[in-house]
Amino acid sequence: MNGRRDAGRLRVLSTSAASISITLFGLILVTFLIGRVMPIDPVVAVAGDHAPPDVVARIRSELGLDRPLAVQFLIYLRHLAVGDLGRSVMTSHAVTADILQYFPPTFELATSAIILAVLVGVPAGVLAASRPGSRFDHLVRAVSLAGQSVPVFVLGLLFLLILYVKLGWLPGSGQVGITYEGVVPPITRMLVVDAALTGHWGAFWSALSHLVQPALVLALFSLAYITRMTRAFMFEALGSEYVITARAKGVPEWLVLWRHAFGNVSVGLVTVIALAYASLLEGAVLTETVFSWPGLGLYLTTSLLNADMNAVLGATMVIGCIYIGLNLLADFAYRLLDPRVR
Amino acid sequence: MSDGAKPLAGARARLSWHEWLLDEEPSSRRQTVWGEFYRKCRRFAANRLAMGGLIAVLLLVVLSLLAPVLAPYDPHAQALASRLAPPSAAHWLGTDELGRDLLSRLLYGGRITLGMVVAVVVLVAPFGLLVGCVAGYLGGLTDRILMRLTDIFLAFPRLILALAFVAALKPGIGSAVIAIALTSWPPYARLARADTLTIRDADFIAAVRLAGASAGRIILRHIVPLALSSVIVRVSLDMAGIIITAAGLGFLGMGAQPPASEWGTMIATSRDYILEQWWVPAAPGIAIFVAAFAFNLLGDGLRDVLDPKAR
Numbered sequence: 014m015n016g017r018r019d020a021g022r023l024r025v026l027s028t029s030a031a032s033i034s035i036t037l038f039g040l041i042l043v044t045f046l047i048g049r050v051m052p053i054d055p056v057v058a059v060a061g062d063h064a065p066p067d068v069v070a071r072i073r074s075e076l077g078l079d080r081p082l083a084v085q086f087l088i089y090l091r092h093l094a095v096g097d098l099g100r101s102v103m104t105s106h107a108v109t110a111d112i113l114q115y116f117p118p119t120f121e122l123a124t125s126a127i128i129l130a131v132l133v134g135v136p137a138g139v140l141a142a143s144r145p146g147s148r149f150d151h152l153v154r155a156v157s158l159a160g161q162s163v164p165v166f167v168l169g170l171l172f173l174l175i176l177y178v179k180l181g182w183l184p185g186s187g188q189v190g191i192t193y194e195g196v197v198p199p200i201t202r203m204l205v206v207d208a209a210l211t212g213h214w215g216a217f218w219s220a221l222s223h224l225v226q227p228a229l230v231l232a233l234f235s236l237a238y239i240t241r242m243t244r245a246f247m248f249e250a251l252g253s254e255y256v257i258t259a260r261a262k263g264v265p266e267w268l269v270l271w272r273h274a275f276g277n278v279s280v281g282l283v284t285v286i287a288l289a290y291a292s293l294l295e296g297a298v299l300t301e302t303v304f305s306w307p308g309l310g311l312y313l314t315t316s317l318l319n320a321d322m323n324a325v326l327g328a329t330m331v332i333g334c335i336y337i338g339l340n341l342l343a344d345f346a347y348r349l350l351d352p353r354v355r
Numbered sequence: 356m357s358d359g360a361k362p363l364a365g366a367r368a369r370l371s372w373h374e375w376l377l378d379e380e381p382s383s384r385r386q387t388v389w390g391e392f393y394r395k396c397r398r399f400a401a402n403r404l405a406m407g408g409l410i411a412v413l414l415l416v417v418l419s420l421l422a423p424v425l426a427p428y429d430p431h432a433q434a435l436a437s438r439l440a441p442p443s444a445a446h447w448l449g450t451d452e453l454g455r456d457l458l459s460r461l462l463y464g465g466r467i468t469l470g471m472v473v474a475v476v477v478l479v480a481p482f483g484l485l486v487g488c489v490a491g492y493l494g495g496l497t498d499r500i501l502m503r504l505t506d507i508f509l510a511f512p513r514l515i516l517a518l519a520f521v522a523a524l525k526p527g528i529g530s531a532v533i534a535i536a537l538t539s540w541p542p543y544a545r546l547a548r549a550d551t552l553t554i555r556d557a558d559f560i561a562a563v564r565l566a567g568a569s570a571g572r573i574i575l576r577h578i579v580p581l582a583l584s585s586v587i588v589r590v591s592l593d594m595a596g597i598i599i600t601a602a603g604l605g606f607l608g609m610g611a612q613p614p615a616s617e618w619g620t621m622i623a624t625s626r627d628y629i630l631e632q633w634w635v636p637a638a639p640g641i642a643i644f645v646a647a648f649a650f651n652l653l654g655d656g657l658r659d660v661l662d663p664k665a666r
């Protein structure tokens with residue numbers, strides 16, 4: 014019995030591993046093809062407009078661009094296997110090194126945002142579901158619909174206008190005040206963490222106050238989704254028979270709500286939160302641009318404006334991989350935690 | 356049919372439209388179809404938020420269509436002497452950094468935004484529907500290939516794939532539409548496939564197949580119409596997302612290019628004035644919010660009426 018279940022699980026694992034590798038392969042192929050259809054000739058980008066024809070031809074063969082497309086793709090794959098994403102024209106560093114540098118701030122931002130969103134969104138959704146039709150419920154519904162309708166960059170500008178320009182409570186853009194620029198030695202490259210680890214408390218507070226605004230904006234970006242899903246899950250759970258049973262037994266209402274209903278809902282919520290976390294990557298691109306937050310999103314948009322295709326494609330692929338990874342994590346969490354799927 | 360039905364139709368003619376439509380025993384196919392449609396409209400009209408959304412959307416469409424008539428100024432006419440003017444009787448919403456009238460630009464911007472939304476939907480919905488129905492009906496290898504392709508496109512965050520596409524194609528409204536379309540079709544295909552799988556083995560499909568209908572005819576005439584309503588719901592919910600993505604591309608300089616008065620582009624070019632002349636970026640920001648909110652309300656209401664699962 015146990016053996017058969019293990020075999021079943023193994024089969025599920027191997028099919029999902031196969032489908033993931035196909036998806037990953039597709040991701041690589043799509044980014045590769047995007048890089049080849051672009052109107053800007055990469056040779057011109059390296060050699061300049063007025064390079065003599067023999068130089069152009071030499072660079073073309075050095076870059077491997079005179080080979081058939083399939084061969085080029087194989088070369089691309091081989092480079093990828095050793096983590097080589099090419100060189101960025103803009104920073105003149107290897108794209109991989111750039112990404113390693115710009116990813117931690119994005120991670121710091123997205124993680125703070127998801128924590129904020131969960132802390133607010135989940136209780137709001139639970140309370141709304143426990144009193145359907147109440148004023149609070151309507152408020153939650155209206156706010157989350159409105160939240161879905163505001164572009165994240167408009168929200169960012171609004172925050173800047175109110176909290177920075179009008180009230181002056183929080184600093185404007187950037188990751189840390191100018192006086193603390195470069196003071197903290199990079200360890201994790203997450204400035205708040207590094208400053209705390211090395212005991213630079215002035216820099217710590219400066220970095221934290223710079224983090225608040227973009228984190229709040231990003232949190233609001235996923236708050237609507239998390240609240241709505243929590244409400245929907247809880248609403249369904251509260252109408253189920255085990256909740257009626259618990260109530261009939263005289264279990265206190267808060268216990269019914271948080272233990273019986275929420276306990277069963279939480280597995281589904283893990284999936285929702287992982288998906289929301291993944292979609293934060295998208296919000297991060299716009300938020301980082303508004304707040305000049307030195308993360309992967311800002312790197313992507315500045316590379317875009319400079320037509321730095323290696324950097325664009327590298328960042329796109331890394332973000333795509335993280336996205337797939339988080340989706341996968343959501344799927345596995347669901348399978349591991351929910352006894353019905355096991 | 357026509358002779359026998361005539362006296363009946365004469366008797367029915369005395370009924371009001373309302374009664375004819377709500378008749379519990381419809382006497383013709385036409386009456387059934389219109390009656391069902393009428394019931395759905397009534398159910399939709401009872402939802403005040405959804406009606407608000409519908410009215411706002413219609414208003415947006417009318418305002419955009421009539422922009423050349425309604426706009427007090429040419430949206431591209433610069434008047435550097437009166438740049439960054441606050442709202443006044445001459446310029447209801449003020450002027451931007453080149454002295455262009457903001458109201459006129461917003462009205463013309465609505466044309467761009469709604470035009471992009473329509474273009475994306477026209478490209479995406481039929482394509483996704485067809486891919487999903489073909490994959491679901493044919494099954495087997497076709498299904499596996501098409502769905503794997505769908506998964507690949509779903510694996511990217513929407514805005515980021517769109518950005519990469521636009522960068523490769525060259526920024527502009529056309530590229531933005533293509534990029535958004537390329538990233539929007541997979542959910543439609545998934546949806547249509549799921550619907551097709553539930554219909555595929557129905558008896559009436561088997562009957563049509565035995566009558567000798569080809570796969571193409573079965574898909575186009577019998578499966579697509581039934582998968583349509585969930586696609587329509589998805590379209591109406593998607594429109595707000597398309598507006599926001601289009602504005603995001605414009606804001607990042609990858610969508611409509613200045614001097615086009617696309618709302619996201621307008622915010623991008625005027626964001627530096629947020630410290631002193633905050634109304635300049637605020638006007639298009641509010642416009643995006645109102646448009647997206649209206650479509651969200653409309654979509655929410657349509658889902659309640661059309662989605663068979665939500666009934």
